[in-house]
Amino acid sequence: MRLHLLALLAKEPAHGYELKQALEQTFGSAYPSPNIGQIYVTLGRLEKDGLVRAVDVEQSNRPNKKVYYCTAKGRDVLTLWADEPTEGPRVRDEFFMKLVLAPLTGIADRMALINRQRRHYLSLMGDLNDLMARTPPEDRVALLLIEGAMLHLQADLDWLERCQEDLA
Amino acid sequence: MSDPALKAVNLVKVYSGGAVPVHAVRGVDLQVEPGEFIAVMGPSGSGKSTLVHMLGGLDTRTSGEIWIDGTRADTLSESAWALLRRKKIGFVFQFFNLVASMTVADNVELPALLGGASPREARERSRHLLGALNLADRADAPPARLSGGEQQRVALARALANKPSVLLADEPTGNLDSRNTRDVLRLLGEVHRDGQTIVMVTHDARVAGLADRVVALHDGEVVDDGRITRRRTGTAGAVIDLR
Ligand SMILES: Nc1ncnc2c1ncn2[C@@H]1O[C@H](COP(=O)(O)OP(=O)(O)OP(=O)(O)O)[C@@H](O)[C@H]1O
């Protein structure tokens, strides 16, 4: 969450609660509801690393609030983040390791592993279909995220079929 | 208990026309309950098309039994099976097979009329299906004027026109882009909720994700047959993070 908060602060200074709201507004239902405690802990770390600074703002009738802003160093870190290509999904995942190793030891055969994994992926896809149907069309960011997850699953299933053809 | 909508017992298909016989389907047992949605999956050449063609009476079996709604179908005369098919089965082909000399609307109405619907019912059903698949404005065109994806959707509408006991479909979204796939998904979900039994060959994970059950073929045999469970509810962020 570090860099996501930093990016929001580079847009405009904010206090912790405003960041929570900004995350919710920007991502709609596509971001797991951020926990305010976690936001403050993350802000503390960003401050320690010199990526943000806090200023105390006086409030009438209430304790001062801390408003955070992004430092020049923070901006550099963000630029690096944006410029770097993003690591794709890992293909040598735990399932792949099972597929290769489990049959060697006789714990499970490949077809059984593939079949179980196929059912698992299809059940996730079913959940995504339901979610897609429940998501209002205005929540564009969430819909894009769901569509992305579906396309990843499609690729996972296609790859499973290749495994079935080659290994079974 | 009611009869299964569809049942295959030790179903076998050997293509013996060529130099060496091809064992395309090797003893498949399958029971489909009324209202079930089954996705048939498996690598290319594993026998998916051959299986659904036999189930729909479009290809003869080598041995085994096929039961439709409690009636043994594979021992019927060709004309008797054709009659049963008209009443009970809707079929979407991998390559749509629309009647070129008829309009889109007539293509969709024909099976309803053959199945015994009145012209008005047939017209209404066709209008509903074409509307749901975003094809209302193409109703009067001949199929040849339609894109591949549009023809595929007409083929689906046609297969559903006589409210068949079983919808058999062979890759009905193979030619569709993602928006058109969404229309097809919505219609399939809708007819399934209304109790339509569906057996569908598909590589499309989104379509398969609608199914209640997956049957996986490999070299003409069923290697997996089981329910697809749904568990999660929640927001996009939460569901997707659970992956
Ligand atoms: N008319 C035919 N004559 C001889 N062999 C055939 C015939 N039709 C299919 N086959 C063979 O039977 C096997 C199963 O073919 P089928 O078309 O059922 O596969 P499929 O699972 O539908 O594949 P795809 O995903 O590519 O559509 C293949 O080996 C195929 O070559």
Ligand SMILES: [Mg+2]
């Ligand atoms: Mg096929």
